[in-house]
Amino acid sequence: MTASPPPALPDERLVTGAARLAVRYQGLFSPETVQRLIVDSYERLAEHAHVRTHLVVLAEHLAAERLEALVHVKGAPGVGLPRVLFVCSHNAGRSQMAAALLAHRAAGHVVVSSAGTHPAETVEPLVALVLTEVGVHAPDAFPKPLTDEVVQAADIVITMGCGDACAIVPGRRYLDWPVADPEGAPVPVVRKIRDEIDAHITELLDSLPGT
Structure with missing residues (x-):
């Protein structure tokens, strides 16, 4: 079965962060998985944000923490x-x-x-x-x-x-x-x-x- 495409980026500036994370976790997660996670992180943070100035940076930080947690879960908790x-x-x-x-x-x-x-x-x-x-x-x-x-x-x-x-x-x-x-x-x-x-x-x- 063909994998579904990653969701559209809610902010085009997320492209840079997604690319950085894809390189960091190359061989562990596909670029599509990384993009889904950074989009989800952005949307979760946006739910509670009145000012969105730093959301792109924070979304990358949150996505990185979630990816690191997944690495641990996939390994040996x-x-x-x-x-x-x-x-x-x-x-x-x-x-x-x-x-x-x-x-x-x-x-x-x-x-x-x-x-x-x-x-x-x-x-x-x-x-x-x-x-x-x-x-x-x-x-x-x-x-x-x-x-x-x-x-x-x-x-x-x-x-x-x-x-x-x-x-x-x-x-x-x-x-x-x-x-x-x-x-x-x-x-x-x-x-x-x-x-x-x-x-x-x-x-x-x-x-x-x-x-």
């Missing part, structure tokens, strides 16, 4: 560095802080990602502030939709206030950290949330081999 996925409702506060803190403290020994069941348009501004205060920087962070690939690739899925909206994949370890939502909270409260998340991360790192 559970082998190599542990992969941790943080999920909250908007991927604008708690899960962003948790991902940044774990990536900083694990120093390359953990593959970290985050996503939201209903992603916001931007990361909460105070999140960057309180992270910078403890020497953690996440300049490229942006809210991402939760996709099947990243859930399937994760060894540990940590939910943070998103209820039961996260898909369950057999064989994965699931944790729930009931942390308050920093949206609209004053700086002292956001700092307290950061410190609470960091305490959870200490426990998580103690449970992971080689970290």
Whole structure:
């Protein structure tokens, strides 16, 4: 049966990003598969975007993360560095802080990602502030939709206030950290949330081999 053609690009500037990803994953995924994924990533991000200035760049970043997750799923999940996925409702506060803190403290020994069941348009501004205060920087962070690939690739899925909206994949370890939502909270409260998340991360790192 003839494969269906890839969907039309919603923005012609996606051609460049799709070409870059096709070269990077040559031999693993066809250019048509890459194009479908970058179009889907663009459309998912566009659903929640009021300003579309950076959507092309963000779509390429999201598509690359999804392709990398697929590589892991096609290989041997559970082998190599542990992969941790943080999920909250908007991927604008708690899960962003948790991902940044774990990536900083694990120093390359953990593959970290985050996503939201209903992603916001931007990361909460105070999140960057309180992270910078403890020497953690996440300049490229942006809210991402939760996709099947990243859930399937994760060894540990940590939910943070998103209820039961996260898909369950057999064989994965699931944790729930009931942390308050920093949206609209004053700086002292956001700092307290950061410190609470960091305490959870200490426990998580103690449970992971080689970290």
